[in-house]
Amino acid sequence: MAAPNDSGEMDFLPEDSAPPENSAGIGVPEQTVWRVLAVDDDAGFRQSTAFALSGLEVQGRPLELLQATSYTEACAILGREHDIAVILLDVMMETDDAGLRLARAVREVLGNAEVRIVLVTGQPGLAPMQSVMRDYDINDYWTKTELSVARLHSLLTANVRAYQQLVTIARARRGLQLIVESSNLLSTSRTLQEFSTRTLDEIATLLEVDPDGLICVRQAHAPQSEVRIIGAAGRFARLADHPLSDLPAPEICAALQQAISERRTLVLERATVPYFPASDDDTGAFAAWVATGRPLEPTEIELLHVFASNIGAGLHNVALFSRLDRVAYHDELVDLPNRHAMVRAIDLALERQPRLLSSLLLVDLDNFAGTNLALGPEFGNRLLRAVAQRLRQALMPTVQIARLENDVFALLGPREQIDADRVRGLLDAADDSLPGITAGIAELDLRDWRQGGLEALTAAHMTLKLAKAQGYGGLARYDARDEDAAVERFQLANELRSALAEELIYIELQPQLELRDSGAPGFEALARWRREDGSMVSPASFIPIAEATGAIVALGQRVFQLACEAILELAASGFPQARIAVNVSALQLAREDFVVQLLNTLSTYNLEPWQFELEVTESLAMHSFEHAGGKLARLREAGFTIAIDDFGTGFSSLAYLRRLPVDVLKIDRAFVSEIGEVADAHAIADVVLRLGQRFGLRIVAEGVESRAQADWLSARGCDLGQGFGLARPMPLAQLIDWLRARTAGDATPRR
Template identity: 50%
Template sequence: MDDQVLLFDDDTPEATEAKVWKILTVDDDPDFQRATAFSLNGMQILNGHIELTQAFSYREAAMLLAERHDIALIFLDVVMETDDAGLRLIRVLREVIGNAEVRVVLLTGEPGMAPVRDVMANYDINDYWTKSELSAERLRTVLTGGIRAYSQLRAVARARRGLQMIVESSNALFCSHNRRELSAKILSEIASVLDVHAEGIVCVRVDEPTGGGRPDPVRIISASGRFTQSIDNTLEDLNQPEVEVLIQRCLAEQKTLQLDHCTVLFFSRFQAGADYACYVATGRGLDDTELELLKVFSVSISRGLYNVSLFSRLEEMAYQDDLLKIPNRNALIRMLDMVLQSNSRSHQVLVMIDVDNFSGVNTAFGTGYGDFILGLVAKRLREAFDGGVLVARVRDDVFAVLGPESEVSAKAIVGLFRRSRRPYELGQVHSLSSVTLGLGEFIGSASVALQSAHLALKQAKGQGHDQHVLYDPQLQTEHAESYRMLLALRDAVDAGRIGIELQPQVDMQSGKVIGVETLARWYREDGTLIPPMSFIPLAETTGYILPLGDYLLRLSFAEAAKLTAAGFPDIRVAVNVSAPQLLQHDFVERFQSHLDAAGVEARQIEIEITESVAMRSFDTVCEQLRKLRVMGVSVAIDDFGTGFSSLSYLRRLPADRLKIDRSFVSEIGEVEDRQLIAAAVIQIASRVGMQVIAEGVENQEQADWMIAHGCIEAQGYLIARPMPGERLLEWLRAWPGRLA
């Protein structure tokens, strides 16, 4: 469902002029959405009215938040497509989209699904309520607190961005070699800070009037916009009486003038060496933040190169980590850009390190202890390197070291924190993971280099603690290729190039065809096949498995209907279901809806889930499977034996049959009987009261072995290869009723 925007406005002049607070509600319950919209209608918060946007799923909300950065507050349901959809959305919002300003109020109708203490500790949210507690009055209170926090964060962020721009602008000014060049930069940099068109003039009067005589003429030393032609002329030659009057007034009163359409800045000779007036046509009045920024910038301009202390302070605010007092991510990117553009880049490396289990430390001991650990890391890194090596904090517990390859190595950095004695002493860093990126062969900007290193580090940490890897440029290529494949997959679904083939399953004793398994197939326009293992994991990782899975369900049920129409109503159709699909709260309802639309009975369908899916959110999976079995759907556990599930869990799992993985079937004839895993799987199935079916049966020896050991159901090339639905019907009519 597309997001919905509701603007509550009572059409009064006051409402039209008031602020607009943009609120997003994310909940898959239409009734709750309607109730929330009704409660917010006409509500005034902090002199503003509400503009409400509604999203009904994790995917819909993520897409909306990626596009819009002006939302003040989100009311977010914890449980949507999955039990943790809301929590995952917070991670995406903060870590992927990078929006740290929007405030989040977490809501739940099932308090036990996400414990309050854990959620408040581990996620950047403002509040957490059960839906039943959120009365109209409490809703107003929560809104007021969240919007006030958002406003304050926005103001701080805007001021910080302005200060950073001032640092950069001041740097540009101080690189000037003469007054004219400096003045030209003053105009462009002021316009940049205020986000207005660069149009104005800079005038100077070197000498004061003496003895009542006529003062020296005011000379225009720089100009832009419509004033460009006036450079090197006097103010009297400008032929702009209004502008001339304002500049003369500014110089006479020796103060800055603020008007609705322009600003005239005054720079005193006591700091700038002469009296300057800078006229900037803003076209609008300036707000308080802009006035403060302009005030700071004016000081920077007037003092110029002499005001080293102010420049240093602004530099510190923009490029220094507040907590650790070391360079921050901005400083790292700036230095990386310089290195990547230098001739010495081939000998430079970037090492990023991450404190293993830092979040666990924070949770166990609190943020104070976590800050202590971060300080320890920063101190040891600073002490280990001289001024030619940059040590920076990238974010949270991630640090970067940038310098010559001869001085910087991950092994040496990790060695700083190794303790031969009492290695697990409290107050120490016990384990680090790292990635090393050589800059000599790297292609891309500083931001891309940093993102690439961070991605490699994240993947390394996924393998466990104490991981140390070299960045592989192929990783960047692989991710670009994955993105292209995802786009192609969506296009292929729309174009109908994703389909299914069916592989028969037979009773090897009677020869009766008892079922077919549906297998996803993607054919390019040229007819070549893209293997399922190339796109199904990608779809699961990106969340596209949800629409793709629904699409494949509909195709499979349509084939079941065709089998019935052709006179084969007792052949069950086995469909693979992924974890994200099964864990959706409304999966069973949608499953039934697809059955009804296809005119297929539940008994004709079997769903196959892998062992890993079964073990994910085990209780939820069991509940979903029980509902399906009550409907009449049978359940098979695919690839059994390839995972690590406990047999006690298997006994509790509501399933009808185990599938022996083809890797175990292929051992028959190659491995001694007493060592065959297939025999163990058959015995396990017998013990827990499940049927067993072998997949990947390719020769008669394997078939005979299976029958001899009590497994009579099988599928594989010995019987038939996967085939389209029409060819399957032909095959069924020609099937001799026995194995060859």
């Protein structure tokens, strides 16, 4: 796309060309334009866009063109400008996916669902159209060569109209929600002045203007001129409870008198005068004057009419909006307030001073998903209703109860009334309606909380994860340091993805030595991460992050590929019989293509399965026995050696162990460390050794730190040992030197 030529096509402009003085939106007030953001690092394309949009109007409004040259610059503009209708977005800028990352940020980070995003690329086929539009919520997709002036005008017109419709719908939705909320808020007013002042505030919120106005009443059967100000805000606040005649603004007085006399709402150029119809003639006539500073949109006028009718129609409409409020803020399944209602309740609690008694508890029923799956959703629903009823009956009325989602309940109230131990006892007590159940509980003290209700729930949810990680019946109390740790984990997760992409992950190999003759038939591949600045990240830090985020799949594949390269290098260095053990995660084993992927990788390197040992943890092998067992059997049939890692730390069934396709048991280092510390008859390592020998399995002891431990294990028939006491993990080049030294007869086991 470029500047239009005589034929209506687009020609690129030279770098020094400038858009004409009357380009789109220049000098036009912000509220009267459609704003378009063009994001492209091509200066010629940006200038062409400005020429093409010059003088274009959509529905009587000109376009104002904003331009950005990068992802960062566009983010800054979107962060401060909230009324952009259309984004013309290039895919490739400072990075190949900068445009797609920006689209995702607009939808997911900014939460902007209304702005229309048109992807414009100069490289057809770089981003597949269908998947990109679906995955990134893109609204239109064009190549630059396809965009003539006419086509650009057409797609902008269509997308601006779509944006206008979406904004109208969103504004109406927000307005109706505000009306529902204001109806409940106003219903709590105890005096006419309080009611009217709150009404002014609600009108200002509805119209998104500052509360600046007054509300009047002419009592029933009173003379036409006897109108009194019963509530006021902004510059009129001092006139509350004064006759309207005291107001030194004749045009405002006249507008209010007209609205009351004609019983209708007036919409003026820079103000609005809502009239509130009464349910009967005995309640008087009410009207308000609110400064808007601008003409109202049609949607705002309709919402204002709805609001005015809601306030003035009496009990009938109050009941109607109460039902709407119930839909928006009530959980019908358990007959409790929902998440939205709890956020509102927390906000109200935080406004009260002092906050000495406010505490928030989140209660997450243990194994509810398993119960639902085993006994059916209807039983699950009955269980949720029984929990809700138990909490309602047992807790004081001062405690507010809500169901947030699925099986998570929230309690808000005085600390002594929602003590975690008491809630545990309530759930644990079984009767005809509710079996004894356990739950994870998170507690947040609101006394020093300085944020809002939504943030409080978010923090409590984070704390709840810590409670659930403790197992059934876990309890965790909010600590701001946990949030800091969560931020660090998030940052480390992002850094790990970059490290994988930049190949900063490498392996070290730790020998597995034969305890009888110190031969080294195999090695375990251990992932290591060295940052670009040379600092190391401990596997104890990044392995759990990889497992939690799913990056363990890419990490596992990276380690396996590096192990393949190590096998080739060992063979070239004179050690063709070397075997390398590689850990396999639960997520890897769960993938349907895992076996095929391993075999394809071996084929790429021209290697054989017998050269590798695949280690799975005991808990992984037992967690989904049929699924895991089937995958392990296929791998073993293909020629891989299968090992059970950390044996003895899980919950093995001997019947399952006999059926598992396993060749090797690895004794966990915790049991090896007991050797010499407990009596031989009580050593768990001895039990594992006998069990492995009974099943005909090869035994590897992990964490061997001393010669005494190695001798003890060897005397009891343990085949192999692995640990710092025998040989430390080494980079490949150092390992080859170590092996050559041993072969030459001048090496001793590394300590």
